[in-house]
Amino acid sequence: MARFWVCVAGAGFFLAFLVLHSRFCRSPVLRNFTFAVSWRAEEILYRLDVDWPKHPEYFTGATFCAAVDSLNGLVYVAQRGDNIPKILVFTEDGYFLRAWNYTVDSPHGIFAASTQYEQSVWITDVGSDFMILWLHGENGTGPAKFNIPHSVTLDSAGRVWVADRGNKRIQVFDKDTGEWLGAWNNCFTEEGPSAVRFTPDGKYLIVAQLNLSRLSVVAAPPVGSIGECSVISTIQLADQVLPHLLEVDRKTGAVYVAEIGAKQVQKYVPLNSYVTPFGS
Ligand SMILES: *[C@@H]1O[C@H](CO)[C@@H](O)[C@H](O)[C@H]1NC(C)=O
Numbered sequence: 001m002a003r004f005w006v007c008v009a010g011a012g013f014f015l016a017f018l019v020l021h022s023r024f025c026r027s028p029v030l031r032n033f034t035f036a037v038s039w040r041a042e043e044i045l046y047r048l049d050v051d052w053p054k055h056p057e058y059f060t061g062a063t064f065c066a067a068v069d070s071l072n073g074l075v076y077v078a079q080r081g082d083n084i085p086k087i088l089v090f091t092e093d094g095y096f097l098r099a100w101n102y103t104v105d106s107p108h109g110i111f112a113a114s115t116q117y118e119q120s121v122w123i124t125d126v127g128s129d130f131m132i133l134w135l136h137g138e139n140g141t142g143p144a145k146f147n148i149p150h151s152v153t154l155d156s157a158g159r160v161w162v163a164d165r166g167n168k169r170i171q172v173f174d175k176d177t178g179e180w181l182g183a184w185n186n187c188f189t190e191e192g193p194s195a196v197r198f199t200p201d202g203k204y205l206i207v208a209q210l211n212l213s214r215l216s217v218v219a220a221p222p223v224g225s226i227g228e229c230s231v232i233s234t235i236q237l238a239d240q241v242l243p244h245l246l247e248v249d250r251k252t253g254a255v256y257v258a259e260i261g262a263k264q265v266q267k268y269v270p271l272n273s274y275v276t277p278f279g280s
């Protein structure tokens with residue numbers, strides 16, 4: 001009996017390997033960069049959705065960022081390069097909808113702000129209209145100072161979380177008073193964070209480190225000062241994938257990672273209750 005189950009499990013793994021292998025090998029980009037994805041996870045919280053998008057050949061430049069319009073089930077991807085469309089629009093199940101390149105030169109960040117009445121997308125463009133939208137303090141290393149604030153996000157407790165990349169830390173402020181609520185210095189000693197986003201339940205932050213090609217899931221305290229940083233899981237991507245910015249779908253909890261090195265956006269879906277969205 002035991003041997004039977006071992007055989008079944010063995011056959012299952014082999015089948016899964018074949019399926020994954022055939023999926024990963026459908027394009028050179030995926031073959032080079034994602035087959036080596038490995039989970040160095042204490043707890044495995046996400047799986048790569050190898051079916052997203054259906055046609056990765058639409059990625060023709062360096063994919064800098066992604067935004068999710070949960071309301072309309074859309075994913076926007078911004079890429080850089082010559083003579084290519086700068087913005088690609090996909091459905092959340094991976095179908096390509098449209099592309100455009102007018103009004104955009106060198107996109108850096110993107111954010112979807114749709115309401116039930118109107119769809120809108122905000123793009124920071126370092127080519128033509130570079131703007132710093134929000135900056136609390138001046139350049140420097142002390143509390144409430146920044147060195148390349150690269151990604152900003154807000155939680156439901158009214159705190160602003162800033163990936164202070166050059167200072168290798170995340171700093172947190174009160175949204176209304178601007179009060180400094182603390183900094184996490186100890187989790188990112190090798191390299192500063194390039195992206196911060198919350199899971200929909202607000203319990204965890206997903207943090208990207210560009211040159212390490214690593215994503216971390218970090219526990220976020222519910223209110224007030226932030227205490228010590230604690231990484232509960234890491235996703236080690238293949239060398240040179242270079243995750244730049246990421247976005248979380250507020251409805252499904254899926255994480256879209258814009259990988260400048262691999263020149264693609266990949267989708268990770270949550271596996272268990274740690275990161276399941278509220279309201280579902
Ligand atoms: C815009 O994209 C089209 C392909 O969709 C390309 O032919 C054209 O050269 C692009 N224009 C610029 C300015 O990048």
Ligand SMILES: *[C@@H]1O[C@H](CO)[C@@H](O)[C@H](O)[C@H]1NC(C)=O
Binds near residue numbers: 166
């Ligand atoms: C900001 O501060 C850091 C560290 O003090 C320094 O290395 C960097 O050159 C400064 N950047 C600017 C734009 O002044």
Ligand SMILES: *[C@@H]1O[C@H](CO)[C@@H](O)[C@H](O)[C@H]1NC(C)=O
Binds near residue numbers: 165191192210211
């Ligand atoms: C990543 O590496 C590149 C090339 O070595 C370097 O220019 C860049 O500053 C690094 N970025 C970070 C966030 O360390």
